[in-house]
């Protein structure tokens with residue numbers, strides 16, 4: 392299972408240093424949480440395309456960057472994130488009216504496409520798009536902030552997607568990746584790995600736990 396750090400709870404004045412630390416610890420995937428002050432229930436604003444662009448410049452072309460769009464107008468603004476240099480745009484199924492067209496638009500710009508669903512949204516809302524998707528992200532917290540408690544009841548949804556993706560791959564279809572996001576730390580990382588997750592997003596468990604970023608990452612990887 393791959394680990395994708397989320398920088399949501401970082402000190403934004405120290406982002407460059409954090410990027411260097413993560414890369415020197417072997418991280419090759421960064422997860423960027425974009426919130427527009429409107430879509431998430433707590434109305435948080437994080438950052439937009441210009442910071443995403445700066446992070447791409449800092450990291451260079453080798454590191455994989457996804458952006459998790461928690462915004463109302465992803466169908467109008469998705470291209471700004473492609474232009475900023477992300478490899479994968481992940482949009483909320485609850486926030487768009489025509490997911491199929493958005494997937495096609497992203498692919499036409501050479502960008503990977505992912506769909507994310509909230510804890511109370513059933514897998515059936517996303518499964519019809521699975522054949523075209525590069526990634527499915529299951530939220531294990533209500534989106535809006537870092538440091539929340541993990542929702543273990545997401546297991547059955549994860550199993551539904553794992554089964555559908557395995558069937559798709561066995562019949563020669565796309566190797567859609569399965570990602571989980573929210574509340575993952577060293578004490579539950581082995582559990583989510585056992586569910587068949589490909590990529591786990593970890594924010595506060597890497598950046599704000601007791602140790603340094605390097606210590607926290609070591610604790611997480613040795614617990615897996």
Ligand code: DX5
Pocket residue numbers: 397399400422424459532533534535536537538539572573574575592593594595596
């Ligand atoms: C929640 C974000 C997550 C979150 C992860 O809205 O999508 O990426 O910040 O942070 P932790 O690991 O602290 O839950």
Ligand code: ZN
Pocket residue numbers: 397422423424459572592
């Ligand atoms: Zn996220």
